[in-house]
Amino acid sequence: MTESIGRFRFMDAQRVNLDGFAVPDPALGLVAFDSPSDPEPSLVVTDGVITEMDSRSRTEFDLLDTFIADHGLDLAVAPEAMAIDDLAFARMLVDPVVSRDEVVRLAGGMTPAKLARSLALLRPAELVIATTKCRARRTPSNQAHVTNRSDDPLLLAADAATAAAFGFREVETTVPVLGDAPSNAIAVSIGAAVGSPGLLVQCSVEEALELEMGMRGLVSYAETVSLYGTEQIFIDGDDTPWSKAFLTSAYASRGIKMRVTSGGGAEALMGGAEGCSMFYLEARCVALARAIGAQGVQNGGIDSASVAGAVPGGVRSLMAENLMVMLRNLESCTGNDALMSESEVRRTSRTHPIFIAGTDFICSGFGSIQRYDNMFGPSQWNAEDIDDYLAMQRDWGVDGGLRTAEEPEVARLRTRAAQAVRDVYSALGLADFPDAWVDEAIDAAGSKDVPSADLMVPLSAARLIRDSGITMLDVISALDECGYEQEAERLLAMLRARVEGDYLQTAAIFTESMDVLSLVTDPNDYAGPGTGYVPSAERQREIDRIRQQRSVEDLRGQQAIHATDRLRDSGSATQSNDPRDVVIAVSPATGREIWRTLSGLTVVEALEELLAGLEEEGCVGRIVRVNDTIDLGLIGLTGARLAGSGIGIGLQAKGTALIHRRDLTPLANLELYSVAPTLDRAAYRQLGVNAGRHAKGATPEPQRNPYSDEAIEARYHTAVVSLVAIERECSTAGAAPDALTLVEGP
Numbered sequence: 001m002t003e004s005i006g007r008f009r010f011m012d013a014q015r016v017n018l019d020g021f022a023v024p025d026p027a028l029g030l031v032a033f034d035s036p037s038d039p040e041p042s043l044v045v046t047d048g049v050i051t052e053m054d055s056r057s058r059t060e061f062d063l064l065d066t067f068i069a070d071h072g073l074d075l076a077v078a079p080e081a082m083a084i085d086d087l088a089f090a091r092m093l094v095d096p097v098v099s100r101d102e103v104v105r106l107a108g109g110m111t112p113a114k115l116a117r118s119l120a121l122l123r124p125a126e127l128v129i130a131t132t133k134c135r136a137r138r139t140p141s142n143q144a145h146v147t148n149r150s151d152d153p154l155l156l157a158a159d160a161a162t163a164a165a166f167g168f169r170e171v172e173t174t175v176p177v178l179g180d181a182p183s184n185a186i187a188v189s190i191g192a193a194v195g196s197p198g199l200l201v202q203c204s205v206e207e208a209l210e211l212e213m214g215m216r217g218l219v220s221y222a223e224t225v226s227l228y229g230t231e232q233i234f235i236d237g238d239d240t241p242w243s244k245a246f247l248t249s250a251y252a253s254r255g256i257k258m259r260v261t262s263g264g265g266a267e268a269l270m271g272g273a274e275g276c277s278m279f280y281l282e283a284r285c286v287a288l289a290r291a292i293g294a295q296g297v298q299n300g301g302i303d304s305a306s307v308a309g310a311v312p313g314g315v316r317s318l319m320a321e322n323l324m325v326m327l328r329n330l331e332s333c334t335g336n337d338a339l340m341s342e343s344e345v346r347r348t349s350r351t352h353p354i355f356i357a358g359t360d361f362i363c364s365g366f367g368s369i370q371r372y373d374n375m376f377g378p379s380q381w382n383a384e385d386i387d388d389y390l391a392m393q394r395d396w397g398v399d400g401g402l403r404t405a406e407e408p409e410v411a412r413l414r415t416r417a418a419q420a421v422r423d424v425y426s427a428l429g430l431a432d433f434p435d436a437w438v439d440e441a442i443d444a445a446g447s448k449d450v451p452s453a454d455l456m457v458p459l460s461a462a463r464l465i466r467d468s469g470i471t472m473l474d475v476i477s478a479l480d481e482c483g484y485e486q487e488a489e490r491l492l493a494m495l496r497a498r499v500e501g502d503y504l505q506t507a508a509i510f511t512e513s514m515d516v517l518s519l520v521t522d523p524n525d526y527a528g529p530g531t532g533y534v535p536s537a538e539r540q541r542e543i544d545r546i547r548q549q550r551s552v553e554d555l556r557g558q559q560a561i562h563a564t565d566r567l568r569d570s571g572s573a574t575q576s577n578d579p580r581d582v583v584i585a586v587s588p589a590t591g592r593e594i595w596r597t598l599s600g601l602t603v604v605e606a607l608e609e610l611l612a613g614l615e616e617e618g619c620v621g622r623i624v625r626v627n628d629t630i631d632l633g634l635i636g637l638t639g640a641r642l643a644g645s646g647i648g649i650g651l652q653a654k655g656t657a658l659i660h661r662r663d664l665t666p667l668a669n670l671e672l673y674s675v676a677p678t679l680d681r682a683a684y685r686q687l688g689v690n691a692g693r694h695a696k697g698a699t700p701e702p703q704r705n706p707y708s709d710e711a712i713e714a715r716y717h718t719a720v721v722s723l724v725a726i727e728r729e730c731s732t733a734g735a736a737p738d739a740l741t742l743v744e745g746p
Contacts, residue, residue, distance in 0.1 A: 050069035
């Protein structure tokens with residue numbers, strides 16, 4: 001076989017080709033929608049008992065069918081719901097005249113196959129509209145992963161406080177070493193309390209240990225109670241729908257919020273899809289979640305998202321799964337946690353429609369820590385992406401649940417969180433942390449930055465926590481004794497909230513004032529344009545204010561740092577007759593308000609190179625400031641008309657430059673350096689050389705803009721707008737040019 005041609009070698013090297021893509025194979029469950037083995041929707045009720053569901057008689061029911069039939073459907077509405085045409089129901093989902101309450105009511109009577117078949121008809125844009133209408137809670141939110149490879153309590157606390165500062169309202173941790181779990185739970189809870197009141201905390205581990213930690217008050221919610229769409233996978237996991245229902249009740253009885261986890265592709269990944277489509281099997285999981293009494297569902301592929309993403313329409317099915325949860329009137333945690341693709345474009349494509357629509361938790365695991373520290377595996381979104389996500393919120397004017405955190409405040413919170421854990425662990429006799437460890441954790445971007453961390457410390461501390469029966473009340477008492485009264489009160493308020501039980505309502509979160517937002521207290525009221533959730537003016541300002549934004553005054557201040565007295569006014573500019581004379585004409589703000597080019601060179605450094613290049617060719621450079629225009633062509637032409645050689649160099653203060661000749665029209669030029677951010681000293685030196693050669697009538701070596709694949713416009717255009725505004729302020733119509741002198745530096 002001959003080697004691929006260059007274009008295909010280039011394409012093969014792109015990151016999207018690291019992803020796996022599968023040929024659809026219904027027999028293996030590698031099909032998103034409509035497998036030949038998916039059952040026809042049906043429902044027969046005899047004397048109040050379901051005797052047939054989705055083409056199976058009761059004698060053929062498996063464990064899932066039985067539980068859903070007995071506990072998962074509203075039989076009062078079922079006849080009406082099952083009689084509705086699939087397309088008619090799909091249209092109801094996007095019709096603003098039809099309320100959320102109505103479509104949820106009807107979905108309650110639909111079998112898994114019926115609901116799946118209707119939702120499969122929705123196109124991507126219709127999924128966005130339906131999701132906007134059907135999510136449970138009016139106000140969107142987001143959840144963070146806070147983990148690290150070392151189970152470092154100080155770093156966990158600092159990172160939890162940081163997550164709170166960025167606006168996350170749930171924080172989920174886990175462990176690389178199961179025995180560390182109690183220590184991780186306490187560390188993250190303390191850090192969360194430092195960052196904000198009302199943060200819900202989970203430690204995702206084996207279910208019995210997770211429940212034990214919940215009963216001790218060390219965590220406040222759970223979500224990794226897994227459901228599957230086929231009986232065999234339940235059996236393989238030594239589980240049944242009844243055991244999951246019992247566990248759900250156990251959490252609720254202790255005031256612990258709980259949702260389940262499922263996701264299309266899990267059954268195919270485990271070899272138990274029974275020839276059914278991913279979407280139909282997930283419809284069974286969601287119906288089961290409703291039947292067992294869970295508050296919500298974390299779905300949208302989750303760990304198997306890449307399986308769904310490997311087949312045609314798979315990413316669409318992931319969002320449709322999320323919508324299905326909403327139609328069962330449950331909290332929807334819309335995945336976006338496990339990294340689905342190595343392609344940045346596909347990764348964003350998978351999340352963006354959900355982000356635009358808004359959900360109860362847009363990410364059920366935004367990795368607020370670095371990718372390498374995420375013990376769940378890299379998320380779709382990680383600490384590396386927080387600035388991107390905040391910019392996306394600003395771009396679209398939508399509430400994605402996050403906010404910009406100012407560096408001084410994050411530094412303060414990280415310091416207090418790490419010190420609080422140090423002091424509490426010491427007070428409880430769990431561990432003593434050296435100052436170097438504390439300082440490293442405060443400053444660290446990730447666990448690689450904490451070389452002092454001792455991996456045995458969290459394991460020893462966790463063992464003492466379990467053996468001595470430490471509860472959250474003990475932690476609260478230690479915080480109070482160590483002078484962390486605010487954090488102690490915040491954690492105590494969470495325990496009170498568990499007794500009151502309001503946050504066991506569907507889709508419940510706490511605001512920073514400890515108000516509960518849920519399906520009950522903050523119901524989604526979207527009913528078409530002009531209705532539904534709109535960020536408050538204060539929240540919109542918070543969304544719009546990102547740390548990278550710069551005003552004209554900000555840029556003016558940055559320019560002033562580089563001001564120098566080396567570029568001095570020296571009277572009016574004059575005409576020369578010297579054939580060696582080449583004029584460097586600069587823009588009006590040069591040496592007044594603008595001192596630094598877009599490439600990072602100062603204007604003085606650029607002028608030094610231009611003058612040196614002219615000198616190499618035996619020419620004399622002269623600097624003139626043009627005051628009546630900011631147009632580079634006219635600036636260069638003005639210089640050329642003043643020059644004895646008839647050759648001028650035009651230089652805008654931002655760095656764009658050209659060579660002009662006195663007999664050319666303003667828009668014509670001999671050479672142009674148009675991409676100022678890419679220009680270095682050598683480029684300006686060569687421009688001076690070429691101008692000198694033009695002046696002598698010699699043949700110059702033409703220069704080109706350097707190769708670059710950077711988003712030059714995106715990085716610099718906003719700065720250009722401000723620089724141009726400053727230039728225009730310095731320009732005066734009809735003003736004559738000034739002569740400038742560049743004096744030797746120190």
